[in-house]
Each structure stands twice: as structure tokens, then as C-alpha cells.
Amino acid sequence: MMVLQVAFWFLIFLIVYIYFGYPVLLKIISSFKKVPSNEGQTFKPKVTFFIAAYNEEKVIGEKLQNAVGLNYPRELLEIIVVSDDSSDRTNEIVEEYSTKYPFITLNVVKGRKGKTEALNKSVPLAKGDVLVFSDANSMYEKDALLYLVKHFSEPSIGGVCGELKLLNSTNSSIGESEGAYWKYEKLLKTLETQTGTSIVANGSIYAIRRELFKEMNPNVGDDMQNPLIIISQGKRFVYEPNAITKEETSTKEKEEFGRKVRIVTRSFTGIMAYKKVLNPFKNFDFFYKYMSHKFLRWLVPYYMIAVFIMNLFLLEHELYKWVFAAQLLFYGLAVLGIWVKHKITYIPYYFCLVNYAALLGTMRAMTGKRQATWKPTSR
Incomplete structure (x- = not known):
């Protein structure tokens, strides 16, 4: 049971890190890391x-x-x-x-x-x-x-x-x-x-x-x-x-x-094709940024599913009942967002929509499906 709890909270921590912890970490690093600036330059190449x-x-x-x-x-x-x-x-x-x-x-x-x-x-x-x-x-x-x-x-x-x-x-x-x-x-x-x-x-x-x-x-x-x-x-x-x-x-x-x-x-097909660039020993700056900004975020729907399922096995504890209730409320609002267009419902709806797209996209990439062509959209 202890292993299950550790995995449960680790996945929750990962989700929180991806959306909130990563920008905070970058902000901290930016406070003492300086890079060359090009303010005021008028360079005009061909x-x-x-x-x-x-x-x-x-x-x-x-x-x-x-x-x-x-x-x-x-x-x-x-x-x-x-x-x-x-x-x-x-x-x-x-x-x-x-x-x-x-x-x-x-x-x-x-x-x-x-x-x-x-x-x-x-x-x-x-x-x-x-x-x-x-x-x-x-x-x-x-x-x-x-x-x-x-x-x-x-x-x-x-x-x-x-x-x-x-x-x-x-x-x-x-x-x-x-x-x-x-x-x-x-x-x-x-x-x-x-x-x-x-x-x-x-x-x-x-x-x-x-x-x-x-x-x-x-x-x-x-x-x-x-x-x-x-x-x-x-x-x-x-x-x-x-x-x-x-x-x-x-x-x-x-x-x-x-x-x-x-x-x-x-994109997921791409990172599998370019996996050599994800070598933390050659370029750690790129490694942690790409993992945090893209790769781990594409996997969030898998974390969400795992957290929901694991929570079912932890309901004997009061804390986990509250966490499970919070999940039910969040997903309930997401479902309601299909019909009720309000920020309270639409933010959970859009979050779930984006992650459902990530779920399908990663599954298609891992099963070898490709999509080279495109059609114009209304955007």
C-alpha cells in the first residue's frame, strides 16, 4: 500500500510540476543566468x-x-x-x-x-x-x-x-x-x-x-x-x-x-526520431526543458488515468476520499463544459480536451500511424 501511495503522490507532483513548477523553476534560474541580448540591433540579412x-x-x-x-x-x-x-x-x-x-x-x-x-x-x-x-x-x-x-x-x-x-x-x-x-x-x-x-x-x-x-x-x-x-x-x-x-x-x-x-x-513521432538529442550528458539545459515543456506534458493523460485508478484502491483513508471527490468534481465540470460555456466549466473541459488529444496523438505515434499531409482549417 505504501508503494501505491508513493506512486500516487509522485504522479500528482509531476502534473503540478509540469504546469506550475516548471515556469517557477525557469524564473528562479533566469534571476542569476544571463544570456546575450540583441536589443536595438538593426541587422538586415538577405x-x-x-x-x-x-x-x-x-x-x-x-x-x-x-x-x-x-x-x-x-x-x-x-x-x-x-x-x-x-x-x-x-x-x-x-x-x-x-x-x-x-x-x-x-x-x-x-x-x-x-x-x-x-x-x-x-x-x-x-x-x-x-x-x-x-x-x-x-x-x-x-x-x-x-x-x-x-x-x-x-x-x-x-x-x-x-x-x-x-x-x-x-x-x-x-x-x-x-x-x-x-x-x-x-x-x-x-x-x-x-x-x-x-x-x-x-x-x-x-x-x-x-x-x-x-x-x-x-x-x-x-x-x-x-x-x-x-x-x-x-x-x-x-x-x-x-x-x-x-x-x-x-x-x-x-x-x-x-x-x-x-x-x-x-511531434511525438519527431522526438522518437530525434531521441539522440535528449542526452542529458551532452546538453542538460535542452534535456530538462524539452522533458518539462513537451515530452512529460504529452504523457499527462496517462498520469491522470493512473491517479484516478490508484485513488480507487486508497479510499479507506479519509484524505484520499477528499482527493477522489475533487477529481469527480473536476471531471464533472469538464463534462458539463460540453454544454455550459462558462469559465468554471470550460477550463476543466478544455484541459481534458487537450489531454485527450495528447492521449490519441501519442497512441497513434507509438502504433506507427503517420500524418504528413494537412488540410486548411478555419484558423
Whole structure:
């Protein structure tokens, strides 16, 4: 019984550490660890700006108009739209823009390879020293590129991630929860950067040195792989909060859930493919950050299930009756959140939804299921 109690409280401690203890630990470390800063830098390298697209006829024109309007010298900017064999008017619209703007080119990757493989086949076309990656539905603020690329004046930095701001114009509950999630992610990336290196990117806005690019696994997201590739070469990957892009949040819960399952499936597949970088003796800073920020968090649904089951065998003790009651209340509120859209119910609902997606995603990855291609969503 003692072993069961120790395992029970250890798993609870792990859940609390992942969501609360980890940022506190980073905050403590950041108070005495100093890293190079690039404030005020005006470094302007040659940039190749990749826009990944598959059947994006509804937004590709707006995206290109946004790209050409960025505050960056045109003679230093090259825009390549990577079309994953789009079957709608996406290619036609891009060609119209390339006629007007010679620095815009279209690269159609035949055979529907998926975003990552399409980028693999497109990067060799780049002439820029810095590669910037974006999605078709993501609209950059005018100075976003300037904020991204200034960090490359520091030789130790190999990659930079910008800030995704989600617009919840419909005031949907799923959109509000997504916004809260991204605020939490912003805090983690800020603290990770202050303590050395961040470990994640966002596919809508990040940049890397061209010389550090390596061909990626087609079954894994580019924004998951590139930070690992950069860090494995001894460079830092940092977060720049002033390099801002905006997207609309999804209004469809089923669509958002499917997107999360796909992301976890591809990311968990990725870390299994890049497990060599998780060597604590080579890079402990990266090891504890990746384990805390990503890997252990993907396993939270397994901890939750184990805690619930173990609690059933400990009900003879008064304390464990209260803990079990708290679990029942939490899950009851989560179920109620399906119909009642209030913070009291929707926060537990969203937490359970995210972890259910992690459960399905990790199970799919461990059973060998792959998902290289994607479809545009309302986000």
C-alpha cells in the first residue's frame, strides 16, 4: 500500500510540476543566468520568406499582400510560395502576384507530399542567408521580419521564433481557451530564452540560418524539427515577442481537436526520431526543458488515468476520499463544459480536451500511424 501511495503522490507532483513548477523553476534560474541580448540591433540579412500553402485560394492573396507590405528592403527579400500540389486557384493567384512582384516565386511540389517534404524540396531554391517560415493564413505585423532577423547578428543564435496572436472575433469559448493557452506558452518561451534557449517554434512565424538547415523527416512538423536541428548543432533557438503574426482562432471544436491530435502525433513521432538529442550528458539545459515543456506534458493523460485508478484502491483513508471527490468534481465540470460555456466549466473541459488529444496523438505515434499531409482549417 505504501508503494501505491508513493506512486500516487509522485504522479500528482509531476502534473503540478509540469504546469506550475516548471515556469517557477525557469524564473528562479533566469534571476542569476544571463544570456546575450540583441536589443536595438538593426541587422538586415538577405531573407527568403517561405509561405506554405495547400488549397489556400481564400487567403493566399491577402497573405501575399501582407508579405509585400512588410517593412523590409525589397532588394533583400525573396518570397517563395510552396504549394503542396494545390488543386484550387492557389497557384493561379500566386502567379498573378509574381508577375507584378518579381521577388515572388511559386514552387509547386507535385504528388501531395505534405508541408514538411514540400519545404525540403523548396529550401534548395533559397538565395537568402536567413530562412523565414510562415503559413498562408498568418498575417505579419509590418516590423515582424526586422524583429526576427536582428537576432542573427549574434553568432550563438541559430533560430528565432516569433509571437502568434490569436484573434477571437466570434468570441467563441474554444477561441478564448486557445488564447489562454498561447499566453501560457508565451511565458514559457520567454523564460526559456532568458535562461539560454527555447525549444519550440510556431509554424506560422520562425526563422533559421540557411547554413544550419538539414533535410527533415516528412512525417514530423517542420516547426518541431527545426529547433532540434538548430540546437543539436550547438546554437541557441530564441523567442522574440515583438515579431508578431495574427491568426483567427478556430470556431469549430471538432476541427481544433483534430488539429491538436495531428500536432501531437507528428511531434511525438519527431522526438522518437530525434531521441539522440535528449542526452542529458551532452546538453542538460535542452534535456530538462524539452522533458518539462513537451515530452512529460504529452504523457499527462496517462498520469491522470493512473491517479484516478490508484485513488480507487486508497479510499479507506479519509484524505484520499477528499482527493477522489475533487477529481469527480473536476471531471464533472469538464463534462458539463460540453454544454455550459462558462469559465468554471470550460477550463476543466478544455484541459481534458487537450489531454485527450495528447492521449490519441501519442497512441497513434507509438502504433506507427503517420500524418504528413494537412488540410486548411478555419484558423
